[in-house]
Amino acid sequence: MTRLDYHAAGVDYDALDAFKRYCQQAGAATRAALGPLGLSEPAAVRGESSYLIEAADSYLAHVEEALGTKILVADAMYRLTGKSFYRNVAIDDVSTIVNDLSTSGAQPISVSMYLATGDAAYLADSVRAKDLAEGFAEGCRQAGAAWGGGETQVLKGIVSPETLVLGGSAVGVIAPKGRRILGDVQSGDAIICLASSGVQTNGLTLCRAIADRLPQGYLTPLADGRTYGESLLDASVIYSRFITECANRGVRLHYAAHITGHGWRKLMRLDAPLVYRVRKLPVAQPVFAAIAKAAGLDDREMYGTFNMGAGLAAYVAPADVDATLAVAKAHGYDAWLAGEVREEAGRKAVVLEQLKVEFEGESLNIR
Amino acid sequence: MTRLDYHAAGVDYDALDAFKRYCQQAGAATRAALGPLGLSEPAAVRGESSYLIEAADSYLAHVEEALGTKILVADAMYRLTGKSFYRNVAIDDVSTIVNDLSTSGAQPISVSMYLATGDAAYLADSVRAKDLAEGFAEGCRQAGAAWGGGETQVLKGIVSPETLVLGGSAVGVIAPKGRRILGDVQSGDAIICLASSGVQTNGLTLCRAIADRLPQGYLTPLADGRTYGESLLDASVIYSRFITECANRGVRLHYAAHITGHGWRKLMRLDAPLVYRVRKLPVAQPVFAAIAKAAGLDDREMYGTFNMGAGLAAYVAPADVDATLAVAKAHGYDAWLAGEVREEAGRKAVVLEQLKVEFEGESLNIR
Numbered sequence: 001m002t003r004l005d006y007h008a009a010g011v012d013y014d015a016l017d018a019f020k021r022y023c024q025q026a027g028a029a030t031r032a033a034l035g036p037l038g039l040s041e042p043a044a045v046r047g048e049s050s051y052l053i054e055a056a057d058s059y060l061a062h063v064e065e066a067l068g069t070k071i072l073v074a075d076a077m078y079r080l081t082g083k084s085f086y087r088n089v090a091i092d093d094v095s096t097i098v099n100d101l102s103t104s105g106a107q108p109i110s111v112s113m114y115l116a117t118g119d120a121a122y123l124a125d126s127v128r129a130k131d132l133a134e135g136f137a138e139g140c141r142q143a144g145a146a147w148g149g150g151e152t153q154v155l156k157g158i159v160s161p162e163t164l165v166l167g168g169s170a171v172g173v174i175a176p177k178g179r180r181i182l183g184d185v186q187s188g189d190a191i192i193c194l195a196s197s198g199v200q201t202n203g204l205t206l207c208r209a210i211a212d213r214l215p216q217g218y219l220t221p222l223a224d225g226r227t228y229g230e231s232l233l234d235a236s237v238i239y240s241r242f243i244t245e246c247a248n249r250g251v252r253l254h255y256a257a258h259i260t261g262h263g264w265r266k267l268m269r270l271d272a273p274l275v276y277r278v279r280k281l282p283v284a285q286p287v288f289a290a291i292a293k294a295a296g297l298d299d300r301e302m303y304g305t306f307n308m309g310a311g312l313a314a315y316v317a318p319a320d321v322d323a324t325l326a327v328a329k330a331h332g333y334d335a336w337l338a339g340e341v342r343e344e345a346g347r348k349a350v351v352l353e354q355l356k357v358e359f360e361g362e363s364l365n366i367r
Numbered sequence: 368m369t370r371l372d373y374h375a376a377g378v379d380y381d382a383l384d385a386f387k388r389y390c391q392q393a394g395a396a397t398r399a400a401l402g403p404l405g406l407s408e409p410a411a412v413r414g415e416s417s418y419l420i421e422a423a424d425s426y427l428a429h430v431e432e433a434l435g436t437k438i439l440v441a442d443a444m445y446r447l448t449g450k451s452f453y454r455n456v457a458i459d460d461v462s463t464i465v466n467d468l469s470t471s472g473a474q475p476i477s478v479s480m481y482l483a484t485g486d487a488a489y490l491a492d493s494v495r496a497k498d499l500a501e502g503f504a505e506g507c508r509q510a511g512a513a514w515g516g517g518e519t520q521v522l523k524g525i526v527s528p529e530t531l532v533l534g535g536s537a538v539g540v541i542a543p544k545g546r547r548i549l550g551d552v553q554s555g556d557a558i559i560c561l562a563s564s565g566v567q568t569n570g571l572t573l574c575r576a577i578a579d580r581l582p583q584g585y586l587t588p589l590a591d592g593r594t595y596g597e598s599l600l601d602a603s604v605i606y607s608r609f610i611t612e613c614a615n616r617g618v619r620l621h622y623a624a625h626i627t628g629h630g631w632r633k634l635m636r637l638d639a640p641l642v643y644r645v646r647k648l649p650v651a652q653p654v655f656a657a658i659a660k661a662a663g664l665d666d667r668e669m670y671g672t673f674n675m676g677a678g679l680a681a682y683v684a685p686a687d688v689d690a691t692l693a694v695a696k697a698h699g700y701d702a703w704l705a706g707e708v709r710e711e712a713g714r715k716a717v718v719l720e721q722l723k724v725e726f727e728g729e730s731l732n733i734r
Contacts, residue, residue: 051477
C-alpha cells in the first residue's frame with residue numbers, strides 16, 4: 001500500500017510561507033500604534049501562540065483561530081449514521097482558540113464565534129444548529145470564559161453549501177503581570193504531560209484521507225469497538241483551567257506547549273538549545289493505531305504529526321512536580337511526570353526514550 | 368426588467384434566525400463565567416455591535432467580523448483587468464471589524480486576520496498576497512491599532528480554490544470608563560454624518576448580481592468615467608480615529624451608528640422611541656445611481672439598503688456640533704450636520720425629508 005503522509009494528503013504548508021512572511025513584515029510595523037496608547041508589544045511575542053499587549057499592570061492576550069477540516073468528518077458521520085457530533089466540533093473550535101491563548105498564561109475572558117456556510121439551509125437543521133450553539137457555549141464554560149458574540153455569514157460561491165467554516169477569537173488577560181508564562185525553561189525542569197482525548201484538532205486532512213482506505217470507511221470498528229469516525233470526533237480537551245489554576249495556587253509554569261500540528265516536535269517550540277527527554281509516553285488511543293496502520297506510518301512519523309495521547313506539555317521546576325500534578329488532578333485532568341529537560345552541549349531535540357525516536361531541532365521550523 | 372432586491376439576490380436572512388437565537392440563548396448563560404474573574408457584562412450589551420466586558424476601571428471590547436462576498440468582486444476585476452484591488456478589500460476587512468468595535472467608544476488596540484482559501488495556489492500570486500498583507504496593515508494603521516497575528520488556513524473541500532474567506536477580530540479598550548458611548552440619545556440631539564467612500568462592505572451580493580445586468584458587467588463605465596467594478600472596490604472609510612479623537616477632545620458622542628446593512632434604517636438602531644429627521648443627505652457616489660437603475664430600486668429601497676454616501680451617524684448635544692465637525696475635519700473626514708433627533712409622541716422612525724422617505728421602527732429588526 002502507498003504510504004500516506006501530509007504532503008500526499010494535499011496539505012502543502014510551504015506554499016503559504018511567502019504570504020505569511022508578507023503578513024509578518026507588514027504586521028510588525030503596526031506595533032508602533034501601541035506607544036501613543038500607553039501600551040507596548042513584548043519582545044518576540046509574534047512567534048508565540050498568543051499575541052500579547054503590555055499595559056501598566058496587565059497583559060492583554062488576543063488569538064484568532066479556526067477548526068479546519070474536522071467539520072467534514074462530522075458532516076460525513078451525520079450523513080452515515082444520523083448522529084450529530086456538531087456539539088463536539090464546536091467544543092473543538094473553542095479549544096483551538098483558548099488552548100493557544102492559555103499557553104501565554106492568559107485567562108480567556110471572551111470567546112467569539114465565526115461561522116460561514118455556503119447556504120443558510122445547512123443551519124436550518126435544528127439538531128445541527130442547536131448542537132453547534134450548545135457546544136460552543138460548553139467550550140466557553142470549560143475555559144471559564146463568556147461567549148462574547150460573533151458573526152454568522154452565508155457566503156454563496158465561496159463556502160460549500162454542505163458544510164461550514166468555523167473559527168473565532170478570544171481575548172484574555174494576564175494579571176498580575178507575573179502570571180505570564182515566560183518560556184524560561186532550564187536544564188533540570190520536569191516535563192508534565194496532560195492527556196488528550198484523541199486526535200483533537202490536528203492532522204484531520206490526513207485522517208479524512210485514511211477513511212477512504214479503511215474497509216468500512218468512517219464506520220470501521222477499532223480495537224475498542226467504537227467506529228473510526230466516532231473516535232475522531234471525541235471533543236478536544238480544553239487546558240485553560242489547568243493553566244489558570246496553576247497560577248492561582250502559585251505553581252509557576254516555565255512554559256506550556258500545546259501539542260497539535262507537528263506532534264511531539266512541539267515540545268521544543270522554544271528557541272533554547274535544550275533536549276526534552278521523554279521517559280513516559282501515554283497509552284495512545286486506539287484511533288492512532290488505526291491511522292498508523294492504514295497510512296503506513298512508523299512511530300517517528302506518528303509522534304512527529306499527532307499528539308498520541310498527550311495534548312499539553314508543561315515545564316516546571318522539579319520542586320513543583322507534585323503541586324502541578326495535584327492541580328491537574330483536582331480539576332479532572334489526567335496528568336503525569338513524563339520526563340525532564342536537559343542541557344546537552346547545545347543540542348536541541350526531543351527524545352522519546354521508550355521508542356528510541358529522536359527529533360532534532362531543525363525538524364521543527366514554525367516560528 | 369425584473370426588480371432585483373435582496374431576497375431575489377439570494378440572501379435569506381430569516382433562515383439564519385433560529386441558529387442565531389440558539390447562539391444568543393446559549394451565549395447569554397456563559398456570562399456567569401465573568402463574576403469569578405472580577406468582571407461583569409454590561410446590561411443589554413448583547414444587542415450592540417461590540418461585546419463589552421466591564422472591569423474595575425475600564426471596559427474591554429471584543430468583535431469578530433468578516434468581509435463577506437466583496438472578495439468575489441476583487442477576484443473578478445483581477446481576472447478582467449489584471450489590476451489588483453486586494454489591498455482595498457483587506458482595508459475593508461479591517462473596517463468591518465473596527466468600525467463596529469468603535470461604536471462602543473472603544474479604541475481598537477489589536478486586530479487579527481482570519482483567512483481561509485480552498486487552495487494554497489490562490490496565495491502563491493505574489494501581487495495578491497502582498498496587497499492583502501499591506502492592506503490589512505494599512506487598515507490597522509488607520510484604526511490606530513496593532514496587527515496582532517492571525518490564522519491562515521487551506522480548507523480544501525470547504526472553501527472555493529479560487530477565492531477566500533477573509534475575516535478577523537479586534538480587541539479594544541475603553542478607559543476611563545466614562546468614554547463609553549452609552550446610547551443616551553435625546554430629543555434635540557444633532558445628527559452628524561461622516562461620508563462613506565461608496566458601497567463599502569454591505570449590499571455586495573446585490574451589487575454582484577447587478578454586474579450581470581450591466582452592458583459591460585464590471586467594466587461598465589459610470590457617470591464619472593470610472594468602471595462599475597472599480598467603484599465598488601473603493602476602500603471603506605475607517606471611523607475609529609474620529610471616535611477616539613472626539614473622546615480625546617472631550618466631545619461626548621451620545622451614540623454612533625455604523626451605516627451598513629439596512630442602510631439609513633440603521634440610524635434608529637437604539638430602542639428609544641425617537642424620530643431621526645435628516646435634512647441634509649450627502650451626494651451619493653455615481654455607483655449608487657447605477658445600482659438603482661439596473662436593479663429597478665426606488666429611493667426608499669436604496670436608502671433602506673445602502674449607505675448612499677454616509678457611513679457613520681453620530682448623535683451629539685447641539686452645543687457640541689461645531690466641536691464634532693472640527694474633530695472630523697482635523698482628521699480628514701468629510702462630515703456635516705445632517706439633521707436632528709426629535710421626540711414625536713412615541714413614534715420611532717427615520718425621516719429623510721428631502722426625499723419624503725420615511726422608515727418606521729418596525730422596518731428594522733436586528734437586535
